[in-house]
Amino acid sequence: MADDEIADVIVTNGGSNHNNHASKKQKIQSLITSSEIRSEFAHHDPGTARINNGSFGSCPGSIIEAQRRYQLEFLKQPDRFFYTELQPRVLRSRKMIKELINADDVSEVSIVDNVTTAVAIVLRHVSWEFCEGRFEKGDVVVILDCAFDAVKKSIEAYVKRAGGEVVVVEMKFPVVSGEEIVERFRKGIRMGKEGGRRIRLAIIDHVTSMPCVVVPVKEMVRVCREEGVEYVFVDAAHAIGSVEVDVRDIGADFYVSNLHKWLFCPPSVALFYCRKSRVSDGLHHPVVSSEYGNGLAIESSWIGTRDYSSQLVVPEVLEFVNRFEGGIDGIRKRNHDAVVEMAGMLAEAWGTSLGCPADMCPSMAMVGVPSILGILSDNHAQKLRAHLRNEFGVEVPLYYHRLKDGEVGVRDRNGLITTYARISHQVYNTVDDYLKFRDAVNQLVQNKFTCEMLS
Known part of the structure; x- marks a missing residue:
């Protein structure tokens, strides 16, 4: 989509009846473009594929400005x-x-x-x-x-x-x-x-x-x-x-x-x-x-x-979300659909699987990490996470799943899947973020990398 094309259009300030925060007498025509979305989140690190919205969230630039106005109003009097x-x-x-x-x-x-x-x-x-x-x-x-x-x-x-x-x-x-x-x-x-x-x-x-x-x-x-x-x-x-x-x-x-x-x-x-x-x-x-x-x-x-x-x-904030088609309900649905699609792409590329059915994913999804990487502890998982951040510019949490008594676990083509990545999708994410993660893991696999190599 070109910068000047409309990314999403909203014709009313609300979704379902109990989510309508604007005056019912006033319907506001508004739109948001792809370039405006990028501008709202321009303060994000441009070198990082930020697919971890779940941990700390994300605040648009216009909301940061609004917060600053309240802070200055307090300090003024x-x-x-x-x-x-x-x-x-x-x-x-x-x-x-x-x-x-x-x-x-x-x-x-x-x-x-x-x-x-x-x-x-x-x-x-x-x-x-x-x-x-x-x-x-x-x-x-x-x-x-x-x-x-x-x-x-x-x-x-x-x-x-x-x-x-x-x-x-x-x-x-x-x-x-x-x-x-x-x-x-x-x-x-x-x-x-x-x-x-x-x-x-x-x-x-x-x-x-x-x-x-x-x-x-x-x-x-x-x-x-x-x-x-x-x-x-x-x-x-x-x-x-x-x-x-x-x-x-x-x-x-x-x-x-x-x-x-x-x-x-x-x-x-x-x-x-x-x-x-x-x-x-x-x-x-x-x-x-x-x-x-x-x-x-x-x-x-x-x-x-x-x-x-x-x-x-x-x-x-509610004014911001209502710049998107369907308001918060529309954002929620598109995030869910996108994260499930990206999780499926990663699982297919790595020969792994998701951690739950698609209808039980929110705006996040758990994707199995290839077993060949040799993640044998939570310490390994945290070191690999830091390695992905520092060497590949990918920010994503990794969950080491310790099998309990009687559990069989899930296997990929090389062995037992011990770790899952929790990927998020928010309005600022693009497909390139997930391709960057896919390619980083594929490179580690091709180089016969294992977590034992991390000091």
């Missing part, structure tokens, strides 16, 4: 900014997020720094339930084995110290089907209830991080309701902007998602949804300020003198 302008602007962002996720009421939506902060809020509340005698020693928290490390550490810091126990549900990888995940999760819940114990909290990933797969979250929430789980928390760090999010339909008590991963916000900002029936149940921000006791949303919107600009650019 901080008293006026904090006392008269900050709260209305945070509320404006919360209202837009409410529509984006289809929440019932804006009081259910708080803005926090990141998913880790929201996890701390919920787990600290659970620890108080133990310490104050409402939960009993030995009551259980259930998580998936692929839960983010910060979540596992937070459980250790808050729940286990307070007397709770943890049941870890194994999610087999590569993934065969969503039904298999649900059935394993149900068995884990029932194991946690053995001996008369009660499940006080279940933490479910909507999109697992490493390995990456879209989890059948709605069905797993339903299992929790059927089995009498007290609280259901959905860790959806990678969800918003990458998969469809409808918190009413999902039905969890708590749902949290980073806005800086797939929704183009600058770091760090996350939405924290708390179902209306749970709002008054004593949740508090871990940083106590003068707003303590005024509700989680207000507590979260003021935690002392800091930079709140990443929370304020939500209107500008």
